[in-house]
Amino acid sequence: MPTIRDVARIANVSITTVSATLNGTAPVSEELRARVWAAVEAAGYHPDPVARNLRRGVSDTVGLIVPDIATPWAAHLAKAMQSALSGRGYNMLFASNEDDPEREFREIELFSAHRVAGLIVAPTSHGPDYAVRLAAAIRTPAVLVDRVIPGSRFDAVADDNHLGAQLVTRHLLTLGHRDIAFLVGRPGISPSDERFDGFCQTMAAAGVSVRDDLVRRSCYKFDHAFTAVQQLMNIGAPPTAIACINIAQLLGTMAGLKNIGLSVPHDVSVISFDGFHPAEGWAPSITSLHQDIATISARASERLMARIAGDDAAPEVIRIPPRLQIRESCVAV
Amino acid sequence: MPTIRDVARIANVSITTVSATLNGTAPVSEELRARVWAAVEAAGYHPDPVARNLRRGVSDTVGLIVPDIATPWAAHLAKAMQSALSGRGYNMLFASNEDDPEREFREIELFSAHRVAGLIVAPTSHGPDYAVRLAAAIRTPAVLVDRVIPGSRFDAVADDNHLGAQLVTRHLLTLGHRDIAFLVGRPGISPSDERFDGFCQTMAAAGVSVRDDLVRRSCYKFDHAFTAVQQLMNIGAPPTAIACINIAQLLGTMAGLKNIGLSVPHDVSVISFDGFHPAEGWAPSITSLHQDIATISARASERLMARIAGDDAAPEVIRIPPRLQIRESCVAV
DNA sequence: CAGCGTTGACGAAACGTTTTGTGTGGGGTT
């Protein structure tokens, strides 16, 4: 591998001049610039990123931390983020925190040691002092995605969950549903809270009361939903529709209903806030919100680049509107 | 951030001694070793990976290149690989080559410039001179996954597609199917070829002839399968079962059948070689092979670590047996 | 006791960049 020294020797200039030419950090005369570029071509020189990173004190990589890279949501985010970042000359390291704050902090630490230029984090947000600990742990520019932490010093890009909840709830109301089961996630996780709040507000605005016996809280895994729906459908006045806020819930819900021989949408309607679910070829395809991951990635990487470039404006929460995709799983009562 | 210099000052030893203590590269007396460790604790010192990488000429990261990180297969692979590697102190960079060899070569180049310790590649394998180009492009230890390149100088870890094809074919034969449609992928892609070969052999061994009019080649995307199955079901003697070798095909197949009002498995059975598909809660759940991604990752990372450590044994092709998971989508004729 | 390998420690060089500080000449302003 040729080094900058080789280029300097070929062009018969100093190392400094080569560096200045390549980075445009100092004026270089037209003649020398041409000589340098010719020498770069001749030598087939590419700057060594490792050496550059050491000297600059910051690397050309960005860290992405999500709860679980194997979920469709995270995989799509990773892909979109990757292409947004590689266009700007950045690489991407990633890690799954498995919804464990301690792991998350370790990963932030690890990435920081590697001098990442910035971080994209879908924060676990568990526990009371989480926000402060996170703010302390992150010493690089960072942007939060999906989950919003109130009062955080970081930019955040997330779904417009309030709008999403309106779309979902109105759709169900229009179809005549009044007895709607809602599977709420872990308390304190912003998408879950926001979606449930939006649901309640939209119901209230329509003059329909939310049946508290149809709300299941802290129900965010497959198994939770699997058992919850079977209980729900066995009470005196079962729901006519079930709303799921994430994909695990949705899968659990469908499996649970199937397990007691109920069919969707014939026996009960199902709607999902999470757009990633089995495709249209199956029965039934699921009416759900489509989350605009491409836009989320674009805005998040854009904010991160700005922060890396030194932008010190007040932190911003950017909301990306979801779209309701009406499929087969919801019918009129 | 404390540097090794600070530690040396605190312990009142030389930098060399600190480095030797930490890396165990040279004998250090018991007394100094203790002083050094105490100083490391006191300073809260962590070696700077960037500086280390520069000096060592190799970084502590491994690159993963897959066709598309957003597919469930790749996402699961990434996750499993990630945890296998982080346990050994390696980070992971990844990239999607979008099935474009030129992109793949660029990504290999990019990772090499970053001095990755090794590469895990699911090669695109397009074109006649691909194998030679790949061998020339990769200058670090590398392990291929999923796809095998004959005569390659790299280790490869892949499904035992021959066994998989046997399991699938025998299952269909046992159920009485004789007119089996087979959606073959791009020619030259080893999993596709191997699965189809295995199918033909198993059919031949059972004395059943493969109906050539039910074989669709170069059919590897959603749209291909979507139109192909609709044609297949409209010929004089339509198939009683359809075998799909990847997830895109499966989704296209299901959507195509639904589009012409056919139901699975009532009108036709469907079986998949790709274990990642919509979950059990939908109708119908799909009888498919389960690919043991955890084992693939474990073996691949193990081979890569060995190669990085200097193992220069002859390249090895490791086959991981899949399991047939019988669900609802295949019934007796 | 001379010779010699082994152990333990260290100063300095090296990795390949970027940046700092220094110097030189030329053009414009007092």
Add this chain to the structure above:
DNA sequence: AACCCCACACAAAACGTTTCGTCAACGCTG
């Protein structure tokens, strides 16, 4: 004419490690 400033180029320092070469002290062998 003295002054200053700017454009341009360079040598050397720096980034934080690992490793090379040197050396002193020690114990062993013949």
